[in-house]
Amino acid sequence: MPDVRAHRVPGPAGEIAVTDHGGDGPDAVLCHGANRTLLDWEKLLPHLTGLRLVSYDLRGHGRSDAPPDGDYGWDAHLADLDAVCEALALDDPRVIGHSLGGVIALCHGRRRPDGPGVVDLDGFGGGRPELYPGLDAETVAERRAEQLAVYSAALKPEILDAGQAGLVLARARRAADALGLDAELEEAGARRSLRPLEDGRLLRRPGASAQKELMRPLEGWDTFTAVRETSCPVLLVQGGQRPQLSGLPAPFRELNEALAEGVRRGLASLREEARPGLRITKVPGAGHMLHLQAPGEVGRLVREFLVP
Numbered sequence: 001m002p003d004v005r006a007h008r009v010p011g012p013a014g015e016i017a018v019t020d021h022g023g024d025g026p027d028a029v030l031c032h033g034a035n036r037t038l039l040d041w042e043k044l045l046p047h048l049t050g051l052r053l054v055s056y057d058l059r060g061h062g063r064s065d066a067p068p069d070g071d072y073g074w075d076a077h078l079a080d081l082d083a084v085c086e087a088l089a090l091d092d093p094r095v096i097g098h099s100l101g102g103v104i105a106l107c108h109g110r111r112r113p114d115g116p117g118v119v120d121l122d123g124f125g126g127g128r129p130e131l132y133p134g135l136d137a138e139t140v141a142e143r144r145a146e147q148l149a150v151y152s153a154a155l156k157p158e159i160l161d162a163g164q165a166g167l168v169l170a171r172a173r174r175a176a177d178a179l180g181l182d183a184e185l186e187e188a189g190a191r192r193s194l195r196p197l198e199d200g201r202l203l204r205r206p207g208a209s210a211q212k213e214l215m216r217p218l219e220g221w222d223t224f225t226a227v228r229e230t231s232c233p234v235l236l237v238q239g240g241q242r243p244q245l246s247g248l249p250a251p252f253r254e255l256n257e258a259l260a261e262g263v264r265r266g267l268a269s270l271r272e273e274a275r276p277g278l279r280i281t282k283v284p285g286a287g288h289m290l291h292l293q294a295p296g297e298v299g300r301l302v303r304e305f306l307v308p
Helices: 074-087 100-111 135-153 161-177 183-192 207-222 224-227 249-275 295-306
Strands: 007-009 014-022 027-032 050-056 093-097 116-120 194-196 203-204 235-240 278-283
Touching: 007 074, 007 203, 027 074, 027 100, 050 074, 050 295, 074 100, 093 100, 093 295, 100 224, 116 278, 116 295, 135 249, 161 183, 161 203, 161 278, 207 278, 224 235, 224 249, 235 295, 249 278, 278 295
Parallel strands: 027 050, 027 093, 093 116, 116 235, 235 278
Antiparallel strands: 007 014, 014 050, 194 203
8 A cells, every 4th residue: 555644845825735645656746626625636546556646735725824915826836836846856747637726737737848748637717708609708707706706605604613614514515415426525625624723613715705816817717728838748638517507597507608618619629730749538427526426537547648
């Protein structure tokens, strides 16, 4: 069995919580998505043999410190990634990311043209109007802001008593059941996102007040442009199940349907270009949380792409 070790390493915004999962093979770093934690990789880890694996909580997530200046920009995330690599003496690692973490992986790949490769697991969102066919720029901006406000409101209050924390954990289990995820693991991830305070209460991380800055870098982001600017090998893996949008208010449903169409068109355009080093594939039986819903298939795809 690999020797799993937890670390707290110094980063530019404070300490970063890191887990070294060990393993034989080239180094690989795992970057989770927004409002998640490094526990998201637990189901995938057994399927990533042939790699030495390291995961960490993104800044302001899980047990990593939040940036005092509220900086969640790409350069800040890359500085944290560099700090993890330096602290654990990682040798030009492959980077595997999900959702927001997939964007971080692409940002890393873009600056490492001779790097060994990056993997983006369903990280295709962004705020550029071109990603929302059929909607004008003003409508996209307004609806994205409204949607973020609704999501942020659901993360209040940020400081919880024991009863409120219990409700958060129960909500995580219900969400897991709805998505076909492991309820125990989802509860553990939610628990990891609650930091104990001196008075016995718990601080939700990242909370409602951090969401605007956390999402701000996505406003000008376009995955498909980034891929075209990346010379190192890139694997894009999409969840094949369309998101269930029927329960959303009509304006949000239209926004997300437009994004789904924009992603479809963007991936189709990349396929037509047949760029060297780029592989695009889909996991039919999974949605956005594909690494948790189909870890065996996702692990196989990543291994085939990254393991020599």
